[in-house]
Amino acid sequence: MNRLQKLAAMVKERKADGLLIIEAEDLCYATGFVGLEGMVMVTADGKGLCFTDSRYIEAAEKAIAPMGYQVIDPKEGYPAVAAQVCREEKLETLLFEDAKMSVAEFRRYEAAVPARLVPVEDGISRLRQVKExxxxxxxxxxxxxxxxxxxxxxxxxxxxxxxxxxxxxxxxxxxxxxxxxxxxxxxxxxxxxxxxxxxxxxxxxxxxxxxxxxxxxxxxxxxxxxxxxxxxxxxxxxxxxxxxxxxxxxxxxxxxxxxxxxxxxxxxxxxxxxxxxxxxxxxxxxxxxxxxxxxxxxxxxxxxxxxxxxxxxxxxxxxxxxxxxxxxxxxxxxxxxxxxxxxxxxxxxxxxxxxx
Ligand SMILES: [Mn+2]
The missing domain is CATH 3.90.230.10 (Creatinase/methionine aminopeptidase superfamily)
Structure with a gap:
């Protein structure tokens, strides 16, 4: 299983619809792209969406697309884009790691997305413990x-x-x-x-x-x-x-x-x-x-x-x-x-x- 498949399996196992990743090291783990900034969303059925800006987009497309991610430069802010994905993909529950999101970020996402944000302690972190x-x-x-x-x-x-x-x-x-x-x-x-x-x-x-x-x-x-x-x-x-x-x-x-x-x-x-x-x-x-x-x-x-x-x-x-x-x-x-x-x-x- 590649990383995207591992993350999707973790979402499915926890009976959620999707996963929201914004922390730098988790973005690196999810995509293999060192230094990436932005947001990644993974759905339970294995779809991976990587949102990043013009500073990274060209390199990111080359590095990440082969893993199965769609790489997109969002024109709006990340919470608005996350909301759009939730609507299009019909995501009702979205996992995130609470230790890796500030209260301010959480409030922005919570206000924007139609899905329920479900905090997990050890989602991606748990996968990251087992090194490839x-x-x-x-x-x-x-x-x-x-x-x-x-x-x-x-x-x-x-x-x-x-x-x-x-x-x-x-x-x-x-x-x-x-x-x-x-x-x-x-x-x-x-x-x-x-x-x-x-x-x-x-x-x-x-x-x-x-x-x-x-x-x-x-x-x-x-x-x-x-x-x-x-x-x-x-x-x-x-x-x-x-x-x-x-x-x-x-x-x-x-x-x-x-x-x-x-x-x-x-x-x-x-x-x-x-x-x-x-x-x-x-x-x-x-x-x-x-x-x-x-x-x-x-x-x-x-x-x-x-x-x-x-x-x-x-x-x-x-x-x-x-x-x-x-x-x-x-x-x-x-x-x-x-x-x-x-x-x-x-x-x-x-x-x-x-x-x-
Ligand atoms: Mn030490």
């Missing part, structure tokens, strides 16, 4: 760029170098290697600052004895990569080595526990237990991982709160950490894919303790 081969290839392409950029950066991480400059250098290297954007603002923290899981790079200079934590990602084909590595600069004390190896063992335990049918909280617990048993339980505050795709944070999660089971097609991060306030922090993050032939770590970058 082509989606996995994009994530891998992004990850290879990130790894190469980090390799290029390593010789520059030395005492006296400034966090902010190193972070900018990494972003620049990724762009030169073909990344179409950063997955999120690069986290680059050193020394005592590394105890802040999402610290922002600043004017601090790298010093010997620092841990340096770098959490970053590249983008390819609209898809994100996500990786964290922690390096020691100059030397590592016994305590630094102990904490680092505890995080690494926790990550390996998480990866081991991860698989189709496994529950999010159980996978999280497998890693958390290693950290707790080593006496650092209070220093691991966040969850073990999240899934990755067109958005950097997608469900399902490997979290103490998640009752959801993983399934074949998920790409999920495994990123335990230990953060000791005022001292230092360590996080190690890989992306792991649950393929039909087993799980595959998409991150090839080494992760044993490296002293730069």
């Amino acid at each position: 081969e082509v989606e996995v290839e994009h994530v891998v392409a992004a990850q290879r760029i990130a790894e190469k950029a980090l390799d290029e950066l390593l010789p520059m991480i030395r005492p006296g170098a400034v966090e902010r400059e190193l972070a900018a250098e990494l972003d620049y290297r990724m762009a030169r290697l073909g990344s179409t954007g950063v997955s999120f603002q690069t986290i680059f923290v050193s020394g005592a600052k590394s105890s802040m899981p999402h610290g922002v790079p600043g004017d601090k200079k790298i010093e010997a004895g620092d841990f340096v934590t770098i959490d970053f990602g590249a983008m390819a084909g609209g898809y994100h990569s996500d990786m964290t590595r922690t390096f020691a600069v100059g030397f590592a004390t016994d305590e630094m080595k102990k904490v680092y190896n505890t995080v690494l063992q926790a990550q390996l335990a998480g990866i081991e526990a991860f698989g189709p049918g496994k529950i999010g909280r159980d996978v999280d617990e497998a890693a958390r237990k290693v950290i707790r048993d080593a006496g650092y339980g209070e220093y691991f505050g966040h969850s073990l991982g999240h899934s990755v795709g067109l958005n950097i944070h997608e469900a399902p999660n490997a979290s103490p709160k998640s009752e959801a089971a993983f399934e074949i097609g998920n790409i999920t991060t495994m990123e335990p950490g230990i953060y000791i306030p005022g001292k230092f922090g360590v996080r190690i993050e890989d992306m792991v894919y649950l393929g039909k032939d087993g799980k595959r770590n998409l991150t090839l970058y080494p992760k044993e303790l490296t002293i730069l």
Whole structure:
């Protein structure tokens, strides 16, 4: 089934007449067209209508029409066009994802369309959790760029170098290697600052004895990569080595526990237990991982709160950490894919303790 057919089947399964899509990542998923703006409607009987404006229309026709979509440049506003489609196609119920529409947008559509707008929590998002081969290839392409950029950066991480400059250098290297954007603002923290899981790079200079934590990602084909590595600069004390190896063992335990049918909280617990048993339980505050795709944070999660089971097609991060306030922090993050032939770590970058 192609994407249009998958979406139509989802609409039918939920006994609705149509589906309304306006969010950027969902538009990309529905059509395969990166960066598309506009509106897509899919009917239960498999008709796909893509409305976009003159900025995209020519490229969109080439890219999207082969999937079975009609591509139309609307002369009126999108809610008016949606109303017209509802009348022509006799759509009485129209699904939309409530988390992806603002209240203002909802009011505009609600006022215009003759159909009943039915909010769903996990319509397209649910489909997006199960990655197709082509989606996995994009994530891998992004990850290879990130790894190469980090390799290029390593010789520059030395005492006296400034966090902010190193972070900018990494972003620049990724762009030169073909990344179409950063997955999120690069986290680059050193020394005592590394105890802040999402610290922002600043004017601090790298010093010997620092841990340096770098959490970053590249983008390819609209898809994100996500990786964290922690390096020691100059030397590592016994305590630094102990904490680092505890995080690494926790990550390996998480990866081991991860698989189709496994529950999010159980996978999280497998890693958390290693950290707790080593006496650092209070220093691991966040969850073990999240899934990755067109958005950097997608469900399902490997979290103490998640009752959801993983399934074949998920790409999920495994990123335990230990953060000791005022001292230092360590996080190690890989992306792991649950393929039909087993799980595959998409991150090839080494992760044993490296002293730069
Ligand atoms: Mn992450």
